[in-house]
Amino acid sequence: MSRATTPVYSGAQIRDAETPLVEAGAGPDMMRRAAHGLASYVLALLRSDGKIYGARVLGLIGPGNNGGDGLYALTALRARGVDAQAVLVADRAHPQALEAFRAAGGRVLSSVPADTQVLIDAVLGTGARGAFTLPDVPGLAEAVGTSTVVACDIPSGVDADTGRCPGEALTAEHTVTFGGAKLGLLLGEGGLRSGKIHTVDIGLQEHLPEPAAWELISPEPTRRKPRLGDHKYSRGSLQVVAGSPQFPGAAQLTVGSAITSGVGMVRLQADATVSAAVLQGWPEAVMSHGRGAKAFDGATAAAIGPGLGKDRSRLVEGETMLRATVESKVPCVLDASGLELLRGDLLTSGDLGGQLILTPHLGEARRLAEALEDESLEELLADQPDTLAATRALAEALGATVLLKGPSTVVAGPSGGAPLVVRSATPGLATAGTGDVLTGIIGALLATADAAQEQDWVRIAAEGARMHAAAAQRLDPQGFGHFGASALIGALRE
Numbered sequence: 001m002s003r004a005t006t007p008v009y010s011g012a013q014i015r016d017a018e019t020p021l022v023e024a025g026a027g028p029d030m031m032r033r034a035a036h037g038l039a040s041y042v043l044a045l046l047r048s049d050g051k052i053y054g055a056r057v058l059g060l061i062g063p064g065n066n067g068g069d070g071l072y073a074l075t076a077l078r079a080r081g082v083d084a085q086a087v088l089v090a091d092r093a094h095p096q097a098l099e100a101f102r103a104a105g106g107r108v109l110s111s112v113p114a115d116t117q118v119l120i121d122a123v124l125g126t127g128a129r130g131a132f133t134l135p136d137v138p139g140l141a142e143a144v145g146t147s148t149v150v151a152c153d154i155p156s157g158v159d160a161d162t163g164r165c166p167g168e169a170l171t172a173e174h175t176v177t178f179g180g181a182k183l184g185l186l187l188g189e190g191g192l193r194s195g196k197i198h199t200v201d202i203g204l205q206e207h208l209p210e211p212a213a214w215e216l217i218s219p220e221p222t223r224r225k226p227r228l229g230d231h232k233y234s235r236g237s238l239q240v241v242a243g244s245p246q247f248p249g250a251a252q253l254t255v256g257s258a259i260t261s262g263v264g265m266v267r268l269q270a271d272a273t274v275s276a277a278v279l280q281g282w283p284e285a286v287m288s289h290g291r292g293a294k295a296f297d298g299a300t301a302a303a304i305g306p307g308l309g310k311d312r313s314r315l316v317e318g319e320t321m322l323r324a325t326v327e328s329k330v331p332c333v334l335d336a337s338g339l340e341l342l343r344g345d346l347l348t349s350g351d352l353g354g355q356l357i358l359t360p361h362l363g364e365a366r367r368l369a370e371a372l373e374d375e376s377l378e379e380l381l382a383d384q385p386d387t388l389a390a391t392r393a394l395a396e397a398l399g400a401t402v403l404l405k406g407p408s409t410v411v412a413g414p415s416g417g418a419p420l421v422v423r424s425a426t427p428g429l430a431t432a433g434t435g436d437v438l439t440g441i442i443g444a445l446l447a448t449a450d451a452a453q454e455q456d457w458v459r460i461a462a463e464g465a466r467m468h469a470a471a472a473q474r475l476d477p478q479g480f481g482h483f484g485a486s487a488l489i490g491a492l493r494e
């Protein structure tokens with residue numbers, strides 16, 4: 001993968017990489033490195049917050065190695081003058097780590113002091129199995145609200161492979177994770193509970209397999225800048241089928257975001273009312289109403305679906321265009337009501353092509369799973385979804401690229417390459433119409449991209465999601481959420 005991405009592993013991959021090292025006697029060494037990384041991170045937090053000497057840190061310690069990491073980190077913090085104490089939540093704790101902690105003057109408390117500044121969650125890590133119940137420790141609920149919670153490896157209760165929380169779970173503002181980022185820190189519920197993620201090298205690197213996914217963290221160079229000799233046709237032309245009398249705004253947002261993302265020409269196929277509305281805001285848009293699949297001639301990509309609603313004639317136009325793109329293998333992004341067009345042979349062909357990018361949100365993905373009558377996919381998408389496995393399965397079933405939207409967006413191609421994840425931390429995007437903006441961005445990227453391989457489509461779609469989140473971040477750095485989809489378009493310029 002490129003330098004814009006970082007590897008993400010399942011908990012099982014990390015454990016498998018650790019096993020031979022533990023068998024060779026390197027376990028204590030790895031634990032020392034993990035604890036040192038955790039203690040250094042907490043020290044930096046305390047330093048930025050005021051002072052280290054006498055600062056109050058409490059470790060919530062579980063029965064296994066995760067608790068061992070926590071106890072050694074507390075020991076290291078004590079050596080720096082931090083008032084670090086522990087609460088043991090089980091009837092046992094890592095014996096050597098507990099001994100080291102006690103030898104450093106650490107005390108085991110039966111409640112969490114009210115003046116705790118940093119609470120280290122070292123209850124469960126990758127060894128967690130099944131549902132977790134928050135320990136009944138006096139003062140814990142209050143401290144969770146008032147102190148900074150730092151998770152040791154993974155917030156307790158979060159499944160390291162999927163991000164699912166089968167029972168209760170702790171929520172951290174920071175997670176210091178060992179050996180490599182875990183899927184569970186990025187995906188689903190886990191993605192909402194991990195906060196800022198910091199990875200500590202514990203010497204696993206060369207023992208790790210190909211990662212289960214990659215996180216896209218900085219711009220992918222998929223955007224083509226205008227060249228000196230370019231003209232409007234050579235810069236790419238995007239054909240949009242969006243909007244209906246009920247939802248004219250969806251066409252405005254898709255067209256506007258495509259124009260702003262940088263493409264030679266944006267053409268819209270829509271009826272007279274929608275066209276008039278779009279032209280008010282975007283006079284540079286070209287109308288191609290009434291030309292059927294011919295409207296598609298010369299386009300280098302298509303964007304189909306936003307705001308077609310249940311309008312019969314608009315859906316027919318969308319389907320005509322969709323079939324034309326699939327047949328000619330011209331890249332296309334299919335969103336919103338456009339996804340309802342995947343029925344009959346379009347649903348079951350299993351080979352729509354990686355150049356077709358579907359951008360469902362969770363509800364739309366569930367409807368696709370229902371239409372496919374795929375119970376295992378429905379299960380992956382149920383209550384606590386496994387978004388990585390579900391995106392892969394959906395991409396494979398349809399033979400297309402799938403971008404599953406959410407706080408963490410997952411993109412997978414049809415033939416099983418490693419998916420890309422875009423974590424946004426911009427909940428202000430949860431507002432009507434932002435999906436239409438994403439469709440316009442991806443449409444523009446597709447229209448201007450040089451893509452040859454399946455993984456290119458995955459990268460382009462993920463880059464679209466990154467640009468979308470970056471625009472929200474730029475527009476609303478404090479996270480107040482006081483913006484709508486139209487304002488997001490204005491923030492697309494990087």
Ligand SMILES: NC(=O)C1=CN([C@@H]2O[C@H](COP(=O)(O)OP(=O)(O)OC[C@H]3O[C@@H](n4cnc5c(N)ncnc54)[C@H](OP(=O)(O)O)[C@@H]3O)[C@@H](O)[C@H]2O)[C@@H](O)CC1
Pocket residue numbers: 018022027028030031032034062063064065066067069123124125126127128129130131132133152153154178202
């Ligand atoms: N391997 C290494 O060398 C290195 C590992 N490292 C660290 O070790 C961590 C993994 O440690 P681990 O394997 O000891 O598992 P861990 O997460 O502490 O939990 C296991 C304990 O919890 C219990 N338990 C399980 N589920 C439960 C539930 N739902 N509710 C309640 N209890 C539950 C379970 O009890 P049992 O079911 O066995 O009775 C068992 O006692 C990893 O995240 C990293 O921090 C690093 O130091 C680097 C080197």
Ligand SMILES: Nc1ncnc2c1ncn2[C@@H]1O[C@H](COP(=O)(O)OP(=O)(O)O)[C@@H](O)[C@H]1O
Pocket residue numbers: 336361405406407408409424425426427428429430431432433434435436437438468
């Ligand atoms: N809590 C959230 N945090 C970050 N991004 C979010 C959140 N909720 C939604 N989004 C993003 O906002 C967009 C919403 O898209 P969608 O649901 O299709 O909206 P619409 O159909 O109204 O345009 C997606 O890109 C999604 O990833």
Ligand SMILES: [K+]
Pocket residue numbers: 066121122123124125151152153154155156
């Ligand atoms: K933990």
